[in-house]
Amino acid sequence: MSIDVVDRSTSARSDAGPVLQIEGLSVDFVTDHGWTRVVDGIDLSIPAGSVVGVVGESGSGKTVTSLAVMGLLPGATSRVSGSIRVAGRELVGMSNRELAEVRGAEVSMIFQEPRRSLDPAFTVGSQIAEVVRRHEGVDRKAAWKRAVEMLDAVGIADATRRAHAYPHEFSGGMCQRVMLAIAMVCRPKLLIADEPTTALDVTVQAQMLDLMRDVQQQVDVSILFITHDLGVVAQMCDVVNVMYAGQVIESAPVESLFLSPQHPYTQGLLDAIPDHRDRLTPLKSIPGAVPAPWDWPQSCRFAPRCPHAGPECEAASIPLSSIAPADSLHAVRCVRANDLFLEGITG
Numbered sequence: 206m207s208i209d210v211v212d213r214s215t216s217a218r219s220d221a222g223p224v225l226q227i228e229g230l231s232v233d234f235v236t237d238h239g240w241t242r243v244v245d246g247i248d249l250s251i252p253a254g255s256v257v258g259v260v261g262e263s264g265s266g267k268t269v270t271s272l273a274v275m276g277l278l279p280g281a282t283s284r285v286s287g288s289i290r291v292a293g294r295e296l297v298g299m300s301n302r303e304l305a306e307v308r309g310a311e312v313s314m315i316f317q318e319p320r321r322s323l324d325p326a327f328t329v330g331s332q333i334a335e336v337v338r339r340h341e342g343v344d345r346k347a348a349w350k351r352a353v354e355m356l357d358a359v360g361i362a363d364a365t366r367r368a369h370a371y372p373h374e375f376s377g378g379m380c381q382r383v384m385l386a387i388a389m390v391c392r393p394k395l396l397i398a399d400e401p402t403t404a405l406d407v408t409v410q411a412q413m414l415d416l417m418r419d420v421q422q423q424v425d426v427s428i429l430f431i432t433h434d435l436g437v438v439a440q441m442c443d444v445v446n447v448m449y450a451g452q453v454i455e456s457a458p459v460e461s462l463f464l465s466p467q468h469p470y471t472q473g474l475l476d477a478i479p480d481h482r483d484r485l486t487p488l489k490s491i492p493g494a495v496p497a498p499w500d501w502p503q504s505c506r507f508a509p510r511c512p513h514a515g516p517e518c519e520a521a522s523i524p525l526s527s528i529a530p531a532d533s534l535h536a537v538r539c540v541r542a543n544d545l546f547l548e549g550i551t552g
């Protein structure tokens with residue numbers, strides 16, 4: 206493995222309560238198979254000032270979880286249950302009007318495809334200023350001034366002039382900076398970043414990650430960082446939640462997860478990271494794919510792909526449990542975790 210975990214242990218502040226507290230979050234959609242659960246009992250907490258990652262394969266429920274927090278799931282064809290609290294305020298059950306107040310002011314989001322989130326018909330400056338005017342009720346001139354300051358803060362050179370440009374005049378990396386400016390201009394408590402660097406080339410990706418870390422430390426914001434890239438997790442996150450088939454299957458401080466992965470799926474993800482210094486060892490992959498939600502097993506959902514599965518893995522639903530008593534912050538959803546650790550198969 207060729208990943209260095211960045212020590213961010215001093216960046217999180219433990220004195221304040223959680224900015225985001227998700228308990229028992231489930232999401233069901235109407236599908237051709239009837240109502241189908243795609244996110245199943247997620248518990249997740251983000252302390253003030255920290256960056257919490259969610260990592261997992263395509264279809265594991267990362268985006269649906271973040272859209273539930275934003276209140277952006279389609280009302281008629283989805284059902285959300287459980288609890289989502291932002292700075293202590295319950296969002297589940299809020300009216301659309303109340304949720305619209307929360308979005309932008311308290312919680313904001315940046316997406317994978319910045320260009321699709323920007324309106325091609327308006328200048329970048331006016332799109333930032335519009336958010337300021339909507340949430341803070343200031344006049345046009347003051348909002349424009351804030352927009353230019355924010356463009357400057359996210360590293361757009363010559364911001365006074367560039368604020369008049371349209372999105373098509375910006376590169377993908379610059380559009381993502383504009384999205385970050387829109388997301389941060391009202392100083393939200395929580396920023397949700399869903400694969401914010403996936404569409405960018407590696408050097409621009411590194412600049413964007415640096416910028417997000419700077420912004421996170423300067424502005425008092427906590428981040429829910431969604432990615433499928435464990436390298437990005439190692440650089441950005443304090444804590445990481447690994448999702449598989451709608452459930453969190455392992456949750457740990459980032460160093461513990463990389464040094465001592467407990468779930469065979471997490472181990473598989475780490476083994477699948479290419480090492481550019483090793484050209485001889487063939488790349489490893491996890492055989493098979495995440496099953497469709499209507500085919501999820503009732504017991505361990507990873508068992509059909511797991512090289513270490515035994516009869517006990519198919520017996521009952523499996524809780525997420527601390528790897529007690531050694532580490533109460535590190536939890537895993539695997540009945541064989543202890544055996545695999547003792548056999549030296551996991552860390």
Ligand SMILES: Nc1ncnc2c1ncn2[C@@H]1O[C@H](COP(=O)(O)OP(=O)(O)OP(=O)(O)O)[C@@H](O)[C@H]1O
Nearest residue numbers: 234235243262263264265266267268269270433498
């Ligand atoms: N509006 C919807 N209606 C029905 N099913 C949906 C809807 N949106 C998402 N799903 C299903 O929910 C599951 C989780 O999707 P989600 O987009 O959260 O995955 P993801 O982990 O973000 O994947 P990716 O890495 O590809 O972005 C998938 O099976 C998806 O098909």
Ligand SMILES: [Mg+2]
Nearest residue numbers: 267268269399
């Ligand atoms: Mg997604």
